Amino acid sequence: MKFIPDCHPNEVTDEDIVRHRRRFLKNAGILATSGFLPGCDSRAEEKAQHNQKPDCKPYNLLCEEVTAEKYATSYNNFYEFSLLKDGPARLAKDFNPHPWEVKVAGLVEQPGTYDLEKLIAGLPNEERIYRFRCVEAWSMVIPWNGFALHHLIRRLKPLSSARYVAFETLYDPNRMPNQHRHVIPWPYREGLRMDEAMNELAFMATGMYGKPLPNQNGAPIRLVVPWKYGFKSIKSIVAIHFTDKQPVNSWHQIAPQEYGFYANVNPAVDHPRWSQASERRIGAKASLFNPRIKTLPFNGYGEYVADLYKGMDLRRFF
Numbered sequence: 112m113k114f115i116p117d118c119h120p121n122e123v124t125d126e127d128i129v130r131h132r133r134r135f136l137k138n139a140g141i142l143a144t145s146g147f148l149p150g151c152d153s154r155a156e157e158k159a160q161h162n163q164k165p166d167c168k169p170y171n172l173l174c175e176e177v178t179a180e181k182y183a184t185s186y187n188n189f190y191e192f193s194l195l196k197d198g199p200a201r202l203a204k205d206f207n208p209h210p211w212e213v214k215v216a217g218l219v220e221q222p223g224t225y226d227l228e229k230l231i232a233g234l235p236n237e238e239r240i241y242r243f244r245c246v247e248a249w250s251m252v253i254p255w256n257g258f259a260l261h262h263l264i265r266r267l268k269p270l271s272s273a274r275y276v277a278f279e280t281l282y283d284p285n286r287m288p289n290q291h292r293h294v295i296p297w298p299y300r301e302g303l304r305m306d307e308a309m310n311e312l313a314f315m316a317t318g319m320y321g322k323p324l325p326n327q328n329g330a331p332i333r334l335v336v337p338w339k340y341g342f343k344s345i346k347s348i349v350a351i352h353f354t355d356k357q358p359v360n361s362w363h364q365i366a367p368q369e370y371g372f373y374a375n376v377n378p379a380v381d382h383p384r385w386s387q388a389s390e391r392r393i394g395a396k397a398s399l400f401n402p403r404i405k406t407l408p409f410n411g412y413g414e415y416v417a418d419l420y421k422g423m424d425l426r427r428f429f
């Protein structure tokens with residue numbers, strides 16, 4: 112059996128390879144010692160057994176159980192379609208995300224309205240297996256397909272005066288029927304500081320589980336920011352705006368005392384109405400003794416992102 116990942120040398124650093132070897136060896140150890148320890152991601156085992164090239168990124172969760180696709184695609188937050196978790200899968204069924212245009216504006220060298228397929232053509236496609244932690248204290252582990260956001264930003268060439276990037280979801284009540292109701296101030300908006308957006312982990316998903324993104328998960332393109340609460344991961348994006356001012360983000364606009372701009376996953380800072388110290392992993396078998404799992408600072412991605420917030424009081428900038 113081959114448990115050492117066979118990465119292309121240009122794609123990874125020596126350190127990446129060592130880390131992955133460790134993880135794969137750990138994998139092998141767990142396999143050898145039966146089911147006593149929590150099971151590794153069967154996808155990693157499968158890939159290793161079939162001698163497939165694993166996803167050699169140190170932050171890819173090869174050893175964590177991936178949430179079953181049926182949960183990730185039927186337990187959703189997408190207020191443009193429904194406020195119920197099972198609503199978007201039913202009510203977005205007939206939404207047609209093709210063709211799709213994205214407007215690029217603000218402090219950028221390449222403003223314009225682009226056909227999505229042309230805008231992202233040729234950007235390096237990859238799979239990222241990320242934890243996804245909602246501010247409501249549930250979580251999943253999802254294999255996304257897409258590209259790192261920094262590739263797109265580099266293509267658009269923001270001016271050096273751009274300090275933030277803002278995103279907007281489609282506003283079209285005829286296609287997103289819940290927008291007929293004033294549930295939130297439409298369109299849904301989100302934003303990142305430019306250094307956050309350029310971080311290797313910030314991702315634009317166009318697919319999940321190796322398939323095009325389902326409508327209920329934000330087709331045809333959405334943001335995925337794995338170290339932040341899920342509401343930052345805006346769906347069905349039609350506008351990208353580069354700016355020197357902190358952009359409005361919908362949940363902060365709705366309830367500023369409850370939802371911040373940064374929204375970094377932080378077990379030490381509770382939501383005013385519930386604890387953020389632990390979470391419920393959707394679809395996972397709950398143990399009688401431990402039905403919840405501990406929430407990790409930055410959702411477990413601190414080694415890649417904590418530096419972005421050096422010197423900041425994360426209670427104040429929550």
Ligand code: MTE
Pocket residue numbers: 183186187188189190191244245246280299327328329340341342343344345346347
């Ligand atoms: N984007 C838009 N446009 N509308 C939304 O209601 N909900 C957010 C985020 N992006 C939302 C959105 C919230 S609160 C979460 S937790 C995630 O999407 C849920 O993503 P999922 O349904 O793919 O799990």
